[in-house]
Amino acid sequence: MSVYTQKGKKYKRKRKSQRHSAETTVERREQQNKTKRGIDGLCQSLNQDVCSHLGNSTLLCERHSFPLPLLTHLESGINDASVGQTTVAELNITTEETGTQNVTYVKEVKITGDTSVKEGETLNLTCSVESFPPSLITWTKLGLSGILNNDIGTATLVIPNVTAEYFGQYICTAKHQDNTLTKEVNITVIYAKKPVITGMTTVKEGEALNLTCGVESFPPSVITWTKRGSNNNLQKETRIILQNDTGSATLVILNVTAEYSGQYMCTAKHQDNTLTEEVNITVISDGPSAVLPWAVAVAVVSLIVNVICIILLMLLWNTRKKVKPNQEDRTYMSLRKTDLSPEYDVIAQPLN
Incomplete structure (x- = not known):
């Protein structure tokens, strides 16, 4: 136990x-x-x-x-x-x-905005850089001296009513302490100016007609040549040569005749717009048919002048006859007295 x-x-x-x-x-x-x-x-x-x-x-x-x-x-x-x-x-x-404390950093440069604008619109570009401390942002244009705009952290470039001269490369520069960052953007301006026609508007028969139509535009325009009142296609005729280039078109007509005289039109198609320019062409013939009208005209004018001269001379002659003579122009008659009778004393009497 x-x-x-x-x-x-x-x-x-x-x-x-x-x-x-x-x-x-x-x-x-x-x-x-x-x-x-x-x-x-x-x-x-x-x-x-x-x-x-x-x-x-x-x-x-x-x-x-x-x-x-x-x-x-x-x-x-x-x-x-x-x-x-x-x-x-x-x-x-x-x-x-x-x-x-004092953590410094900088990120990539960013550019926002439309890079393609129409003539007359507003160009609006924004450049921003995320960094600490904030960076100094500057806008410049290649080939143009001077600063377009600058700001801290974010800089916006606004250009109202742009023209063709504003196209090109724009540069955003970010200055962050000892570092410099850049980014470029290419700006295009959509525009079209009035067509311009160059070349001789008067040519002799048998020579070549050479006309060039140029249109300054972006993007390039489509240019065509036509003749007013003609149903013929200029491009299908063997004697006609059309040379198309960037922003221009050349019309060449070999061995022209009188029928090629008339009004020619240059039409430029640029996106949704259509621009036209006209020119009058005169073809001169060297044959007798060309000399005869001038000769007839000269002859008619000469005849009219001669008739007028004759009429004037006749009027002058008639007027001269109606004029009374002066005292010195009066005519006297001398009579020899054969009869010594006193009844014959009057020897002369003036004419009334």
Whole structure:
């Protein structure tokens, strides 16, 4: 019995020791849960973005901001009775903060906006660079001296009522501390000017008619030649040569005759617009038929002049006859007296 009693005592002691160990484990878990709840409450009171318990009474808190701080809170002397509800002062928290200041960076240069505009519209380009500190942005144009626009971080280039002269390459330059970044963009201006016709408008029969129609435009226009009042296709005639080039078309008619005289039209098709220009062509013949009309005209004019001269002379003659003579122009007659009779004393008498 004594042995049993002793064994029983030992057995009872062992079970008591096991019971004490289990109670200690439960209390430790409750303590850990209370500590965790206290840490969560502490994170909320510190208003941090991310908090985690690293063990060994260390609380790691992080906040996402610029500059980027790293906050480490060291926990000590937590009171079991007030864990989870106490303030930072009651928890005896000390804080250690570390962070990196003045972080500099620069990203790629970006250009936005339409690179193709019509004549008369507004060109609008924006250049931006994401960087710290902000970069100095400058706009320039290749082949043009001077700065078009500049600003900090973002620079917008606005050109109203653009013309053909504004096409070309534009350059955005970003100056960031000791670094310089550039980006180019090619701008095209859609335009079309009035057609221009060059060449001799008067040619002799048998010679060649040579006319060129040019149109300054972008993109290049489609140019065609036609003759007013003619149903014939100029391009199908063997004596006619059409030479098309970028922005121009040349019409060549070999061995022209009088029938090629008339009005020729140059038509330029540019996108949705149609532009036209006309020219009058005269063909001169060297044969008798060309000389005869001029000779007839000269003869008629000469005849009219002669007739007028004759009429004037006749009128002048008739007028001269009707005019009375002056005293010195009167005529006297001298008579010799053969009869000395006093009845014949009158020797002359003036005419009335």
